[in-house]
Amino acid sequence: MKFGVVVFPGSNCDSDCFHVIKDVINEDVEYIWHDSDEKLTGFDCIILPGGFSYGDYLRAGAIARFSRVMPRIEEFAQNGGLVIGICNGFQILTESHLLPGALIRNKNLKFICSDQYVKVVNTNTPFTNLYKEGEVINLPIAHGEGNYVVDDETLKQMIQNQQIVLQYCDKYGNVNDETNPNGSILNIAGICNKEKNVFGLMPHPERSSEKILGCEDGKRVFLSIVNYLKSR
Amino acid sequence: MLKAEIFVYLKKSISDPPGIAVLNSLKSLGFNNVEKVRMGKYIVVYLNENDIEKAEEQVKLMCEKLLCNPVMEEYKFNISEE
Numbered sequence: 001m002k003f004g005v006v007v008f009p010g011s012n013c014d015s016d017c018f019h020v021i022k023d024v025i026n027e028d029v030e031y032i033w034h035d036s037d038e039k040l041t042g043f044d045c046i047i048l049p050g051g052f053s054y055g056d057y058l059r060a061g062a063i064a065r066f067s068r069v070m071p072r073i074e075e076f077a078q079n080g081g082l083v084i085g086i087c088n089g090f091q092i093l094t095e096s097h098l099l100p101g102a103l104i105r106n107k108n109l110k111f112i113c114s115d116q117y118v119k120v121v122n123t124n125t126p127f128t129n130l131y132k133e134g135e136v137i138n139l140p141i142a143h144g145e146g147n148y149v150v151d152d153e154t155l156k157q158m159i160q161n162q163q164i165v166l167q168y169c170d171k172y173g174n175v176n177d178e179t180n181p182n183g184s185i186l187n188i189a190g191i192c193n194k195e196k197n198v199f200g201l202m203p204h205p206e207r208s209s210e211k212i213l214g215c216e217d218g219k220r221v222f223l224s225i226v227n228y229l230k231s232r
Numbered sequence: 233m234l235k236a237e238i239f240v241y242l243k244k245s246i247s248d249p250p251g252i253a254v255l256n257s258l259k260s261l262g263f264n265n266v267e268k269v270r271m272g273k274y275i276v277v278y279l280n281e282n283d284i285e286k287a288e289e290q291v292k293l294m295c296e297k298l299l300c301n302p303v304m305e306e307y308k309f310n311i312s313e314e
Binding site for chain 2: 059102104105106109147183
């Protein structure tokens with residue numbers, strides 16, 4: 001089982017993801033430079049990590065979306081490969097239309113860096129199958145543009161197809177305006193595509209995958225991927 | 233040489249947090265008749281091109297491909313001789 005972590009200029013959570021895959025869940029992992037045009041053979045899951053700067057001048061993820069590796073990732077996803085985009089990775093996935101919608105500036109205009117309760121509303125995905133439905137977990141968020149927007153018609157389809165995977169909430173699982181840190185429509189923190197093999201989320205599961213970091217609620221995202229791949 | 237002035241702005245249906253912050257600030261300065269503020273981007277592209285029609289086509293493509301995200305934004309542009 002092999003993971004690939006794409007490195008864009010400006011990625012800063014690439015090492016964290018690499019470390020979690022290699023040292024925490026003990027799977028094979030390799031970095032992939034964003035300018036690589038090589039076919040993504042031999043990989044089971046590609047991670048687009050969080051970070052900054054690359055394309056932020058225009059829109060977060062807008063320039064990264066045209067990196068040479070992106071057509072390869074699109075091809076990989078179309079063939080059923082698993083792709084997970086975390087924070088800036090999520091922004092890149094919406095910019096490249098691998099996921100619907102877009103991410104705009106946080107409602108309060110502040111860069112938010114804090115722990116956040118998140119509800120797992122769909123466990124029927126390769127990325128969340130080891131959580132309990134409705135389970136409240138604690139994941140760190142760190143973003144300035146995490147306010148998820150999408151048109152009404154697409155949102156309706158997303159609800160029908162159960163594409164909403166994570167929602168911001170409080171520790172009791174209440175999902176409302178008071179428990180919404182950035183203004184996301186329906187408190188959306190993470191979504192997947194119709195086929196469920198592409199997942200994007202603003203919170204950072206890789207930063208909460210070890211007890212030494214205070215919480216390991218995020219680890220099950222990566223273990224879910226392994227679980228899914230093993231049972232396939 | 234042609235100069236394309238491109239305006240990219242959020243669709244009407246999308247909320248605009250920076251616009252709301254500026255609106256509130258204008259109101260606090262006493263401009264109480266300001267009803268709405270929308271913030272956008274102003275991008276200038278200089279083209280080594282004399283054919284305006286050709287430039288229009290190119291700028292449209294630039295907007296649709298990179299400068300504007302059609303999911304949340306709209307655009308308009310003017311082309312003039314520099």
